[in-house]
Amino acid sequence: MEAIEGVAIIILVIAxxxxxxxxxxxxxxTTSKLRGYIPKTADAHVNEILSNDSGYELAKADEVAPKESDSVGKRIKVKLSDIDMSGLNTDVFSKKIDSFLDEKSDQLIKDWCLATTEDLNELESKFTQTTGKVDTLEKSFDEFKKSSEEFQKVTEEKLDDLDKRIESLENK
Incomplete structure (x- = not known):
């Protein structure tokens, strides 16, 4: 069950x-702010990703080599507090994830052979029935065992009686 949970978490994170x-x-x-945070030493495909409509230009080959004293933090200069989060609506985002999961939940349950609460309730009722039947069988077995012990005693007594009669006939 742990592997399935791990896969589900990975899928949710990717989504x-x-x-x-x-x-x-x-x-x-957000795109314009991201352009300001990306250093000139970034990958050559950044302009393609951020759509080539701004005045952002890539650094020349002699500017690309960073100074040894410059740290990665100084080159990137990204601060979470500088990113405008007012346009990010977590409620809408959560609703989209919930609607996606609602649409795909039956398929996920079927594909991954997951148990639902209905399945668990059904299993619980079957377990209760089975437990009751096992208890009944155990009682019946105990009764049979008692009657079997009594039968063995009676049979042994009869066999002993027959042995005595056979011995008395042999001795005559």
Missing amino acids: IVILIYYYLMNSPE
């Missing part, structure tokens, strides 16, 4: 990352 990515790419305010 959240994809939704955040699409939100950031479709929000012009």
Whole structure:
């Protein structure tokens, strides 16, 4: 069960990352702020990703080599407090995730062979029935055992009586 939970968490994290990515790419305010945070030493494909419509230019080859004294933190200069979070509505985001899970929940349950509360209730009732039947069988077995012991005693007595009669006949 732990592996399934891990896979489910990974899928949810990937879905959240994809939704955040699409939100950031479709929000012009956030895109313009991201351009300001990306260093000139960034990958050559950044302009393609952030759509080439701004005055942002990549650094020249001689500017790309960072100074040894510059730290990664100084080159990136990203602060979470500087990112505008007013446009990010977590309620809408949560509703989208909930609606996606509601749409796909039956398929996920079927594909991953997950148990629902209905399944658990059904299993619990079957367990209760089985427990009752086992108790009844145990009582019946105990009764049979008692009657069997009595039968064995009676049979042994009869056999002893027959042995005595056979011995008395042999001795005559």
